[in-house]
Amino acid sequence: MGETHSGGPPAIAISSLTKRYGDKFALDGISLRITPGEVAAVLGPNGAGKTTLIELLLGMRTPTAGTIEVFGASPSSRAVKSRVGAMLQDTGAPDGLTVREIVTLVSSYYPVGIPVAEALERAGLTEHLRKKTNELSGGLRQRLSFAMAVVGDPDLMYLDEPTASLDVAARREFWTQVQGFAGLGKTILFSTHNLSEADEFAQRLILLDSGRVIQDSTPEAAKRLVAGRRVALTTDAPLDVLSTTAGVIHAEFDGGDPPPTSALPGKARAAVVRCNSPEALLRRLFTEGWSVADLTVTEATLEDAFLHLTDRTTKPQPSDGGTP
Numbered sequence: 001m002g003e004t005h006s007g008g009p010p011a012i013a014i015s016s017l018t019k020r021y022g023d024k025f026a027l028d029g030i031s032l033r034i035t036p037g038e039v040a041a042v043l044g045p046n047g048a049g050k051t052t053l054i055e056l057l058l059g060m061r062t063p064t065a066g067t068i069e070v071f072g073a074s075p076s077s078r079a080v081k082s083r084v085g086a087m088l089q090d091t092g093a094p095d096g097l098t099v100r101e102i103v104t105l106v107s108s109y110y111p112v113g114i115p116v117a118e119a120l121e122r123a124g125l126t127e128h129l130r131k132k133t134n135e136l137s138g139g140l141r142q143r144l145s146f147a148m149a150v151v152g153d154p155d156l157m158y159l160d161e162p163t164a165s166l167d168v169a170a171r172r173e174f175w176t177q178v179q180g181f182a183g184l185g186k187t188i189l190f191s192t193h194n195l196s197e198a199d200e201f202a203q204r205l206i207l208l209d210s211g212r213v214i215q216d217s218t219p220e221a222a223k224r225l226v227a228g229r230r231v232a233l234t235t236d237a238p239l240d241v242l243s244t245t246a247g248v249i250h251a252e253f254d255g256g257d258p259p260p261t262s263a264l265p266g267k268a269r270a271a272v273v274r275c276n277s278p279e280a281l282l283r284r285l286f287t288e289g290w291s292v293a294d295l296t297v298t299e300a301t302l303e304d305a306f307l308h309l310t311d312r313t314t315k316p317q318p319s320d321g322g323t324p
């Protein structure tokens with residue numbers, strides 16, 4: 001695969017971008033700048049605007065307001081299309097063609113690219129070359145979509161929920177391929193609901209909610225927004241003991257049952273406590289004789305940050321989604 005040239009315009013430059021469907025704001029004035037070589041994850045609850053953003057970046061939709069440039073030009077220009085690959089939730093591949101025929105066809109749209117056989121191998125499709133699209137499972141369709149995205153050796157690749165239908169082994173193989181691609185200095189923007197994938201593979205996390213950017217930072221910075229440490233344990237202590245201990249920010253039992261307010265001898269349950277001092281919590285539990293088992297103490301996870309940030313958006317937010 002070819003190297004990406006740096007020193008040019010940003011890979012993506014978006015300013016005050018709005019997309020409205022009727023009265024509905026799918027994107028509400030977002031601004032973003034992504035430099036060549038970045039691997040960025042777009043996260044957000046259902047309906048946050050992730051797919052709309054990718055479709056606008058592909059020139060498949062027109063903005064209601066604002067500007068959007070890819071490598072300094074319009075996303076629908078020929079020059080940009082030849083440098084971009086996309087793995088969408090729907091491959092759009094016609095049913096009558098085989099896997100090899102489709103990838104060969106897509107390859108012909110690009111001025112340069114990698115050999116079709118290499119794209120098929122990277123996508124793990126070598127054993128399925130003669131299958132037609134309507135014979136493919138959901139996971140194989142996603143692999144086909146990846147082969148179609150990579151065959152033009154693009155400088156920028158969009159991946160829309162790329163691993164949604166992949167099993168654990170295929171998922172690992174997929175990310176190995178993506179990391180190899182990123183290692184060549186390519187730019188990758190992927191949307192996902194899988195927070196551990198975003199945490200592991202993205203250098204940058206863009207969190208959308210209701211069409212606005214509510215966080216744009218490294219995953220580590222997002223996690224630091226969540227105060228305290230996370231204590232998971234199994235205990236027979238009641239919720240009021242956990243939640244009234246000094247330094248506890250939030251405590252809850254797993255399972256969503258109504259929280260006990262008094263002791264349930266012999267009825268230990270799994271709980272998660274966010275607190276500033278795990279030591280103070282444990283000291284109290286041991287001193288008062290409550291049971292403690294299955295104990296782990298960790299920093300906040302990206303899931304904690306996601307829940308914290310998306311909950312925060314129920315309160316008034318600044319009008320500009322903002323940049324880092």
Ligand SMILES: Nc1ncnc2c1ncn2[C@@H]1O[C@H](COP(=O)(O)OP(=O)(O)OP(=O)(O)O)[C@@H](O)[C@H]1O
Nearest residue numbers: 021024025026044045046047048049050051052053
């Ligand atoms: N073609 C359309 N016509 C009308 N409304 C639309 C259209 N496409 C998307 N929307 C609305 O725009 C909002 C953003 O949708 P979008 O699909 O971009 O969100 P998403 O973050 O990708 O969601 P998901 O995680 O469920 O895939 C949603 O409220 C959706 O219902």
